[in-house]
Amino acid sequence: MIVKPTQHVFAHLSGQDDNLGDSALRLAYLAALRGQGRHVHLHLGEATSDFMAGFAPATDLTVYNSRADWSAAEAATARPVLAFNAGEINPRTGHFPVLARAAECARALDAGGALIFAGIGIKNVDRLQGVAFDPVMREASVMSWRDLGSRDGAGFGDFAPDWAYSEGASVDDWAPATERPLIAVTMRFDRAWPGEEWLADVRAFAAATQTRIVTVAQVARDAPRAVHLASALGGEYVMPSSMRHDVLDEYVRGVYRQSLAVVSDRAHGLIMGATEGAYPIGSGSDPHKISRLLAAVGLGDLVGRYDQFGDFALRFETHLPTLAPAVNVARAEIADLTARIRAAMDAVA
Structure with missing residues (x-):
């Protein structure tokens, strides 16, 4: 029996430290990234214990306090999966992501891995003049915004509801x-x-x-x-x-x-x-x-x-x-997005 090696997924999931919604949507995103044969390397930014309390320790998670250590681990991994942060973005005039982050994304693809953008939303879609979205976003394995306005403002990708709709009671x-x-x-x-x-x-x-x-x-x-x-x-x-x-x-x-x-x-x-x-x-x-x-x-x-x-x-x-x-319906659409993410990860495992 051939046993596949563990797939390593790198997710930077920082958010506003005192904002429950920010951790809730990222926990749902994290759930989509986890699965049998995968290990998620997680960086939560400068999070306090209150924010981190939502992310329960588990054998398939490694949490990094240092972004440099997290990034070095990703760079040293063959065929990594890089999951870009979900939630609100507020791109300013110039490049998005910033050049260092865009290079990080390109490196994952160049290494034969997968790049996931899923559940991001633009704060103000009427203020995108002068914003240049890096071509690596169009090359991503999955490129999904969280609302139609963001998708139309950017001019590429698809969209599915915010990750937080997948949580809660049946x-x-x-x-x-x-x-x-x-x-x-x-x-x-x-x-x-x-x-x-x-x-x-x-x-x-x-x-x-x-x-x-x-x-x-x-x-x-x-x-x-x-x-x-x-x-x-x-x-x-x-x-x-x-x-x-x-x-x-x-x-x-x-x-x-x-x-x-x-x-x-x-x-x-x-x-x-x-x-x-x-x-x-x-x-x-x-x-x-x-x-x-x-x-x-x-x-x-x-x-x-x-x-x-x-x-x-x-x-x-x-x-x-x-x-x-x-x-x-929202949960069904998020389930479909999750399936596409997992298929993209499977394709490079």
């Missing part, structure tokens, strides 16, 4: 709407305060649906705003015992599993809520990004500015039945 296990007593509100700390009209509309929505308002922070910097919102909305700020990402993930999902809807301008607050059966209502001062990520799965109809919330509340009930089918 739709068959969701509590029915009649057994969801909460409305969850989680808002960014760095945006304009919503104002009295929005506050009144959210309170009226809770009254109309006979639910109770709770606020939660899945980004540590959002906690003061969550406390303030709870007071202004007549609700309750709920918080986990720790901001470690493994603890925080379990806690906020528990809140969303009891919620009829999640109201947020945080993309992954909306996505994680949706995967637990809470209908996502995107409401913010600048909703373009969240609109693209929800529209990618057919859930973009109730996403808009603060002053549109009252109209969304009136239309909410008619949209509720669309949630489960949308999440199922």
